[in-house]
Amino acid sequence: MIRSAPTSISAGSTQASAQARLVPALFAIAFGLFLFIGTGFAAPSLIHNATHDTRHSLGLPCH
């Protein structure tokens, strides 16, 4: 959810190691957002009914 500014890559690391770190990190963020949005926001009523109490208890818009 937080999108870090590109300046956040520490100056000490080389271009290659920064890239090697960035790609899996971005995949992890995408995976996490997919789970968060799939569980908390997906519209199908089956998903809504199964996740109903979790959505309410985390203050997410539900109905």
Add this chain to the structure above:
Amino acid sequence: MFKTIIISAFGAGLVVAAALSAVQAFTTEPLIFHAETFESAEPATAEAVPHEHATSEPHAHDATPAAATDAAAHEHDSDEWGPADGFERSAYTFLANLLMGVGVSAVLLGLMSVRGGAINARTGVLWGVAGFFAAALLPSLGLTPELPGTPAGALEARQVWWLGTAAASAIGIALIVFSQSWLLKAAGLVIGVMPHVIGAPVPPSLEAAYPAVLAAEFATASLVVSALLWAGSGVAAGWLYQRLSRTA
């Protein structure tokens, strides 16, 4: 590294889901069940009131048999599948908590990796608290955590506002915390405040069938649960990631 993040996220998610389910069982769940007794149907409200007076603890599980025996009546579409009250419903809630915990942990670890620097329980909790501000506390200012049966604007509009607010808050916090220039910090503040200037979708009415105090109790309980999700995920995922990357 991706593997370490994912394993850490699943481990942390499991711990957090167990903690969330335990806390929810005594905080948000009884309030949700209680609110549903007012939502299920008009006759149910008449039944629910004496129940409340009969027990010394209004939120005790015993206060909800009116709703439980009503089968799936509390779900708006009674012909749609929904978990049956009791173990099945709690099991699905645990599963949803697990997915949330894994998701939040993966996002936090991914962001910490992008940022660089140490990843451990100490830095994890800081990122987790920032995540709580961005994806729970600040959105709750416009869209108060709502009980079933709360009048509210169109669902899609609220979901869009919620996600937009969480994203804007996250960008705002990141700029304020990480940026060196005061101009960018000020821009972060403006971005963070913007969703609240635009305003959340307004509910069509302020009347709800359940007592007002129930909503107040639920709002605070919900924020505590969210804080636990985000801070807990940060601590557990940071700790696990540090351990796993040391041994790997």
